[in-house]
Amino acid sequence: MDILFEEIDFQVNDQYEQIIEDLQKKKYSVVDDFFSAEEIEIIRNGLLTKYEEDQFKKSAIGNRVNELIESEIRGDFILWLNEAEAGLPEKTYFNKINQLVDYLNRTCFMGILHKEFHYAVYPKGTFYKRHLDTFQNDGRRKLSVVCYLNDESWKKENGGELTIYTEENGTEKPIDLFPFPGRVVIFESQELEHEVQQVKNDKRLSITGWLKTR
Ligand SMILES: O=C(O)CCC(=O)C(=O)O
Ligand SMILES: [Fe+2]
Numbered sequence: 001m002d003i004l005f006e007e008i009d010f011q012v013n014d015q016y017e018q019i020i021e022d023l024q025k026k027k028y029s030v031v032d033d034f035f036s037a038e039e040i041e042i043i044r045n046g047l048l049t050k051y052e053e054d055q056f057k058k059s060a061i062g063n064r065v066n067e068l069i070e071s072e073i074r075g076d077f078i079l080w081l082n083e084a085e086a087g088l089p090e091k092t093y094f095n096k097i098n099q100l101v102d103y104l105n106r107t108c109f110m111g112i113l114h115k116e117f118h119y120a121v122y123p124k125g126t127f128y129k130r131h132l133d134t135f136q137n138d139g140r141r142k143l144s145v146v147c148y149l150n151d152e153s154w155k156k157e158n159g160g161e162l163t164i165y166t167e168e169n170g171t172e173k174p175i176d177l178f179p180f181p182g183r184v185v186i187f188e189s190q191e192l193e194h195e196v197q198q199v200k201n202d203k204r205l206s207i208t209g210w211l212k213t214r
Pocket of ligand 1 (some may be wrong): 120128133146161162194195196206208
């Protein structure tokens with residue numbers, strides 16, 4: 001009975017199916033309407049409140065135990081999120097992420113057991129040089145998930161593109177993705193090198209995180 005009930009409960013989700021197909025075909029997926037404008041505003045306000053309260057710290061290279069601040073490599077400021085202590089903004093974020101994780105685990109047996117996310121602010125002039133997310137000493141990182149939190153006034157001239165280094169017929173093909181609000185980029189952490197181009201104006205707001213196995 002239990003099994004039958006679960007099968008009835010399951011609903012195909014076209015957006016998630018598209019993400020799965022993209023990941024299988026290209027190792028990355030760009031979803032422009034993962035969050036609504038209202039949700040993004042709630043989450044952005046959550047970030048800004050904590051940023052103004054000085055809760056962020058300078059990002060570092062390495063893992064969370066062995067950190068080294070390297071401004072030549074990355075210049076963002078981050079705040080790790082604790083889901084157990086999430087307020088409305090973080091709950092709004094995690095609700096959607098958890099739905100996606102459930103779907104991936106159910107349909108692709110991805111075995112995602114852990115996740116870690118942080119808010120990030122890239123002030124004017126900052127960047128994150130080309131890297132692979134598993135350089136952070138964490139082989140359990142399976143999927144990287146980045147969500148952009150700026151408002152509608154974010155312009156291309158502000159820079160801060162995420163450049164992902166894809167491959168086509170054996171040659172490297174960089175793709176620039178602008179950090180538009182509500183856009184979520186998901187990619188294979190162990191496979192795809194990427195970088196954040198210098199922010200030319202304003203400050204670039206996001207949540208970055210990893211879905212992890214084992
Ligand atoms: O903010 C982005 O677009 C990517 C951030 C990133 O690569 C990282 O934090 O590892
Ligand atoms: Fe990264």
